[in-house]
Amino acid sequence: MLLGLSIVLGFASIGFLCWLLFLCALYAAPLFVAAMVCTMLYYHAMMSGTHAILAGIAAGIMVLVSGQAILASSRDPALRVTVSTLLALPAALAGFGTALGLCGMGEMSAIPTYLFATFGALCVGGAAWARLCGIQPA
Structure with missing residues (x-):
């Protein structure tokens, strides 16, 4: 009973932390x-x-x-992509660190750990970049 509860709460806490990471990625x-x-x-x-x-x-x-302000006022696609990329790079770094930390809790070797961490960086950075690109110019 307690083992099942701890597994469910473990998955819920990891899901909450991932949701919080994706939510706060814009402010990285x-x-x-x-x-x-x-x-x-x-x-x-x-x-x-x-x-x-x-x-x-x-x-x-x-x-x-x-x-x-740049994203809300500029209509130049190159400037918008550049600013969005610069603002999303720290989010990708935060995603890499978070995924590396979560994978480090288990007993994994180095190669799969860094592969999962790179996938986490791509997911978090891509989500932040997509949210930043979604800001429509006025």
């Missing part, structure tokens, strides 16, 4: 930029923690707003 690029700016300013510019965090949040907001 602003989060990546915010974290990088925060880290660089804290360690290299010797800013205080609060100032570095606020600058990182501002940089992430600027990336999100500028990307959405």
Whole structure:
């Protein structure tokens, strides 16, 4: 009884985490930029923690707003594909890491693990790219 319940709850939790990953994949690029700016300013510019965090949040907001504005206002397909690809690449990296972590919980060898992780990166990056390309210009 408990074994069956744990299997069902395990599948439900993995499904929930995958749903959350696909839902939040659009925000991977602003989060990546915010974290990088925060880290660089804290360690290299010797800013205080609060100032570095606020600058990182501002940089992430600027990336999100500028990307959405370009996609919402541009009618040039090359620019739209380029911006969508640049915003979807961190989502693909997050999908790779998530699939690699989930495969690492089992007893798999390295080749199938990286194949599944690459498939996860393609799925998450492709879903984020498709959602970004779906933004219609005004």
